[in-house]
Amino acid sequence: MYIINKYSDIVIFILLGNLYGRGASDNKAPVLAWIHAVEAYQALSMDLPVNVKFVIEGMEETGSNGLDAMIMAQRDTFFSEVDYIIISDCGWLSRHPALTYGTRxxxxxxxxxxxxxxxxxxxxxxxxxxxxxxxxxxxxxxxxxxxxxxxxxxxxxxxAPLSDEEWKMYQDIQFDMDNYKDKIGVNQLMYSNKVDLLAHMWRxxxxxxxxxxxxxxxxxxxxxxxxxxxxxxxxxxxxxxxxxxxxxxxxxxxxxxxxxxxxxxxxxxxxxxxxKPWLADTHHPLYEAGKVAIKRGHSVLTGVHPKPSGISSNNNNNFLVMIMITLVFWMAVFSFPYITVSSRQRL
Amino acid sequence: MYIINKYSDIVIFILLGNLYGRGASDNKAPVLAWIHAVEAYQALSMDLPVNVKFVIEGMEETGSNGLDAMIMAQRDTFFSEVDYIIISDCGWLSRHPALTYGTRxxxxxxxxxxxxxxxxxxxxxxxxxxxxxxxxxxxxxxxxxxxxxxxxxxxxxxxAPLSDEEWKMYQDIQFDMDNYKDKIGVNQLMYSNKVDLLAHMWRxxxxxxxxxxxxxxxxxxxxxxxxxxxxxxxxxxxxxxxxxxxxxxxxxxxxxxxxxxxxxxxxxxxxxxxxKPWLADTHHPLYEAGKVAIKRGHSVLTGVHPKPSGISSNNNNNFLVMIMITLVFWMAVFSFPYITVSSRQRL
Incomplete structure (x- = not known):
């Protein structure tokens, strides 16, 4: 925790198992989750099944200046044996787990x-x-x-206009409009039905x-x-x-x-x-593994097997980096969200 | 000069008889002119024909907070024997002297x-x-x-629409549109003829x-x-x-x-x-005296007898004070400009 808090302007505290503090959901908790996964293997004296490298960068909101140059510079060293990249800077749409496969x-x-x-x-x-x-x-x-x-x-x-197939997919996505309105603090959204709203949020x-x-x-x-x-x-x-x-x-x-x-x-x-927008191949082995992991994890936690809903979520600088990494290294980039819809983020 | 410069952020300097520095035309020079008039009487060992009181206030651009309260508080003391008030915070329309008789x-x-x-x-x-x-x-x-x-x-x-009489008055006012455009730095004004332009500037x-x-x-x-x-x-x-x-x-x-x-x-x-807008009575003895003074002064300086063009000029806080003084004391307020059109002012 020390390293992550070192440059934070507000102290993080833990209350009843929840993490509170500026940047807790965006993006200290998701970073911690991966570190904890490695720690769990270590605590159990198990070998990690894969080699894990971390890139932690805290300047996204001011443009992540220098990040792309650093990645390019490390192309043949730090990144030379990297097969897959996972970024956890995105959120679930509802209280059900979701995978992000694209961004505007x-x-x-x-x-x-x-x-x-x-x-x-x-x-x-x-x-x-x-x-x-x-x-x-x-x-x-x-x-x-x-x-x-x-x-x-x-x-x-x-x-392209919304196809019938897409309409059906959007219709099936679990999304609570009233909850969304409450979260934003408005009594009317731009569109009054779910499909129109999601379509204008994403596509x-x-x-x-x-x-x-x-x-x-x-x-x-x-x-x-x-x-x-x-x-x-x-x-x-x-x-x-x-x-x-x-x-x-x-x-x-x-x-x-x-x-x-x-x-x-x-x-x-x-x-x-x-x-440009970014769109991943959801049939890539990385995504299939992600779906299995989410199902298994939430089975353990909640006793149910939720169906991960593939969504295209927000655009931010990390996604620009994802696109760049994809273009430069031709590596699969996987976006694995930890943040639920109810977490409060501040720009 | 010391008192006037004391609170100035930029030093004033004199070059070839011109005064340069922040606030020189708005409003140190006009204030100095009145002080010099009193000094001239003193230097010549002459009695002033009238009693003169100065009110110098330097917070106009931040709203002159407190000025109105001060005036009200001094109503029966400092202002008790004041018959006329002259404010010199306005400008000439051209290089010809002008009197301001109103403000928007x-x-x-x-x-x-x-x-x-x-x-x-x-x-x-x-x-x-x-x-x-x-x-x-x-x-x-x-x-x-x-x-x-x-x-x-x-x-x-x-x-009220522009009357024929007003049209004639505006038409007779000396005003160089090209000079005005140059001063602002535009190649086209809102109106292309003098009368329309002056009417939209004033009335x-x-x-x-x-x-x-x-x-x-x-x-x-x-x-x-x-x-x-x-x-x-x-x-x-x-x-x-x-x-x-x-x-x-x-x-x-x-x-x-x-x-x-x-x-x-x-x-x-x-x-x-x-x-509200402010409009003075241009036939008041104070205005008649002003016209005579301008004619005489410019006769001495330039050898001609320019006709003062009565104009209504800008609105600013000093004019709000003028209106207030007029309302509170029912004293004639006279606006006597010293600033030519070519002086550069900054907000």
């Missing part, structure tokens, strides 16, 4: 509107200049409809607007006309989407809606992240 | 959209929740058209969107779905407008456009500043 990619955009050469006082200049902030709000409002429909031509069309692209840089974002009031404002928004990528194509679709579209405004301000659209 | 007021709004109980990860929740940021962008986009037309019903209608209401609190506003990327976002925007007030009415118009309108989105999120609209 992410195209992250900056849309910058630049106008006057410096910030202006709205009391003096308001009404005389065409404000970059008004322009930016105007084009952001054309990205997505109130009901969640992406308005950028071509984005939605690139993705359709989505748009999120994260914020605006350059405008007044502090508490209180300031009567400024910001001279240059940059919106940050992202489109989650799913199979059939090509980030290069999405970049062109978004850029062309925003420039076309901006042109209609006839504004003298300048628009610059940049795609700063272009990550 | 300001209704400053917070529009808060609240959704999930905490920020969410767009990789996990994107597509399942109706995001407060999307809702906020949607309603902000209904405030003003790309061409500057205020879309809130009743706002524009409350203001029509305008909307500015200042920024959004609660969303991601730092450099770089963050894949957050903000749970609660608050937009800051303001509407400059002009004669015929009533802040109480504007509050109702804006609140009703935003709630009506928000209702059309059928969002489960909560909207709260608050007017945090409701300042």
């Amino acid at each position: 990619g992410n195209c992250y955009f900056f849309a910058e509107v630049e106008g006057p050469k410096q910030d202006l006082h709205s009391g003096v200049y308001g009404g005389t200049v065409i404000e970059p902030m008004t322009d930016l709000i105007g084009i952001l409002d054309t990205l997505i409809s109130p009901s969640g429909k992406i308005l950028i031509p071509g984005i939605r069309e690139a993705v 359709y692209p989505t748009v999120s607007i994260h914020g605006i840089e350059g405008a007044f974002s502090d508490p209180g009031t300031k009567t400024v006309i910001p001279a240059k404002v940059t919106a940050k928004f992202s489109i989650r990528q799913v199979p059939d989407m090509d980030p290069a194509m999405v970049k062109k679709q978004v850029t062309d579209y925003l420039h076309s809606v901006f042109a209609k405004r006839k504004s003298p301000n300048k628009l610059k659209v940049t795609m700063v992240i272009g990550a | 007021g300001n209704c400053y709004f917070f529009a808060e959209v609240e959704g999930p109980k905490q920020d969410l990860h767009s990789g996990v929740y994107g597509g399942t929740v109706i995001e407060p940021m999307t809702d906020l962008i949607g309603i902000l986009d209904t405030l003003i058209s790309p061409s500057g037309k205020i879309l809130i019903p009743g706002i524009r209608e409350a203001v 029509y209401p305008t909307v500015s969107i200042h920024g959004i609190e609660g969303a991601f506003s730092d450099p770089g990327t963050k894949t957050v779905i903000p749970a609660k976002v608050t937009a800051k925007f303001s509407i400059r007030q002009v004669p015929d407008m009533d802040p109480a009415m504007v509050k109702k118009q804006v609140t009703d309108y935003l709630h009506s456009v928000f209702a059309k989105r059928k969002s489960p999120n909560k909207l709260k609209v608050t007017m945090v500043i409701g300042a």
